[in-house]
Amino acid sequence: MTIPFGPQLVGQTEKTLGALLRRALADTGLSEPQWVALRLADQPDEDPLRARVADLARFDDADEIVTALEERGLVAGDAPTTAGRTMLKSVLARSAELSGPIWDDVEDADAAARALTLVLDRARTALRDSA
Template sequence: MTEFNAQLIGRTEKALNAILARQLTDIGITEPQWVALTLTVTGGGSGVVARVSEALRVPESTARSRLAELGAAGLVRPTADGGFEATEEGAARWGSVRAAVGPITRTLWGDLPTEDLAVAGRVLETVLSRANSVLSAAA
């Protein structure tokens, strides 16, 4: 059995990102733009710049640039409160990627026992929390 370690996490993340990248090519956006679009579609508004910044681990100016790129592509638009919201086209493209990824996700882990998924979730959440602590201490 493969040892649980950083290499396994990294290889898994790379494989999952490659699957996502194939879908994103169809709609013409990058993975960082996908994160920004997802956060806008699922809860845009005035706080979306900060949420994108946190999710991508970039300065707010970079997050705002990702959102501006999506704006130039007609996928999001600024709101009166200084935030962003998805356009109909942005929501439609986001939905098409989600619809394409759903069956792939079910193939990857849909048949795994619920208990195994719960353990994996707890382990990854612990690793993420600890990594965030390391990053905060280094800042």
């Protein structure tokens, strides 16, 4: 069954990939929001990590999320520590085992990326405009 491109398809895809991510995070003690913040910490940017977590991930509790990572010694100074990089490597490897094959040989992946990027940009604009 093909689901038409739109909110239902994007939502079901996000929820299913999220379930796979939670399996990859099992036994790490990290929540999904903490994982997202750790990944953002590994992507240098001029904005502070808390601001990026709040803006890009849309987490209202960005301060608490980053503080939890700092307390676990996974993040310091808006960047992953050695322990944080080790955690990233481990979870990314497990995630690749679980979901890597999903991404292999996807036809029109560039077109899909362009479409989803456009949807993301429009959604961010809608959030800004409705504030």
